[in-house]
Amino acid sequence: MLLGRMKSAAAPIRDILKDLHTRLVANYEGKIADYIPELSAASPDSFGIALCTTDGQIVEYGDYKTSFTIQSVSKPFMFGLVIGDHGLDHVLSKVGVEPTGEAFNSIVLDEVSNRPFNPMVNSGAIATADLVKGKDYPERVKRMLEMFSRYSGREVFVDNTVFMSERMTGHRNRAMAHLMRNFDMMSEKFEEALELYFQQCSILVNAHDLSVMGATLANGGLNPLTKIRAIESENVKYLLSIMMSCGMYDYAGEWAFRVGIPAKSGVAGGIVAVVPGVLGIGLYSPLLDIKGNSVRGVKACQELSQKFSLHAFESSAAASKILELFSFKKR
Template sequence: MIPLHSFLEKLHHTYSALETGQVASYIPELAKANPDWFAISVVTTGGQVIEVGDYQQKFTIQSISKVFVYGMALEIHGRERLLEKVSVEPTGDPFNSLIRLDEDSHRPFNPMINAGAIATTSLLQGDGPTERLNQLLLMFERYVGHEVFIDMPTFISERVTGHRNRAMAHLMLNFGMIDKDIAAVLDLYFQQCAVMVTCHDLALMAATLANQGVNPITGVQAVSPDYIRDILSVMYTCGMYNFAGEWAYRVGIPAKSGVSGGILAVVPDQAGIAVFSPRLDSNGNSIRAIQVFQDLSREYGLHLFDLSMGRCVFSQALQSAG
């Protein structure tokens, strides 16, 4: 078995040469990213950190934010109330599909597509937009262990170009899935997507989910353990856009991607893993990151149903890296 840090270095070296894919351009600010940025971070539930590459490079969290806002909404409303507004069914449609609402209930299909994420964000509580934003930022800070900021140029860029998201919000308003001011809801949604993170931050956020909601570095309870199963289940079935089924087949662990190039994944009770590279495939997922995760899953038996290797292989790799 290859020691984990050595394997990460090998993967970073191998896939640095992979130059296919394009940086996201439909949000103008994202098009400014350096396509050569590349990082891999692992944070264990014991607080151990193994990283290679540009793991301190800042970028906007984008759709990965949906995971943590969903957790926040679960804590506020509980699973049954939240299910009345947003379903948990996978869909093979792109993340920004316009018209996919359940024919009977008019709910968005799941909280990881844009329509479901907007509906989820609309359920956050607070006395006005400023308080709701502050509560959102405090939630992220519990996961990353430091103050977080919104990248204003990206927020403005998303607000100016977010016509499809506005159309979704108006459709859900028509069906009673949103009952707040649409402009305020969308501003908060665009702000959550524009929160700045690093690959290290994402790995720590994933490790917090792996650790029953407790940040393994700070010891802070970021989310109730009562909802970890809910969060990881939706990540597993819906977290990778319209690549979710193939991800479950090939990699086999809960994950979420974002169009800025990040993917985080959770190995329950063991570690969080994050990879960052802005070169995307046609589904909006990082090409290098997918390759890294496939190799990690194969080498260390991470797949949930890989009974031949079990989780002891990865546990041994983490221990040997310490």
């Protein structure tokens, strides 16, 4: 009922998104990821933007219904799942929280603490998958999918074609898992954890889903549409912190400087961003910069942050001004 009402309503923010989309969709900078063969089939024209507030108002424009695989956008949510499974201290004994300044697929490990540097790089994400509880592999997959469904507000599925493509070409990730097992950073079920990692990256979402997932974090872990809790409120700050410091690959420092809100990107072209207490932002455009981030998505977030003073170190009252534009009127 809520989604239907929002789609039939008009709000000033929609005109702003329309203008933003019209200008940025003409930008064809960047390149579609092709190291996973199935990702190369994406259309360079695709561009969707969605905003979801903590009280469940949604405004969307462009290709916000276009499905794509979540890829690395999954990583902070998996981090939250294992914190819920084991508690923060145990998780931090297995995966650190320090930025690397390296590419997301670099084979770099913290030899001092004997763990990956953070859960946002591939090595850390694979080690995180190793911590997901379940009596067997099917139960672990089931728990993972249920968790993403709570965040997005709908049942989610794995794209098996992309999953198989990930498996067939994931030699570098497989090497990381074997290396971490060699140093006892992962359990004896490390190969199963690697399969789970490939599955998590292959979950199908769209920009609308990402906005709801972001809004759930903005709302203290409670999905604003379904009112179902996705994560305990006390653990949300850990996800937002790691997204802020490590979420945008090796562009994370400049992102924090210029945009200033927690976010996570993926090589299929998705970005989820969070304005705590205000809203979630979901974006999709598969043309990537050299860091692996969506070109249009980054530019859209930069403009929204500047226009509405969303940066974490600007006045919190200023960020709430964007909510004034969510006053819906009948067409």
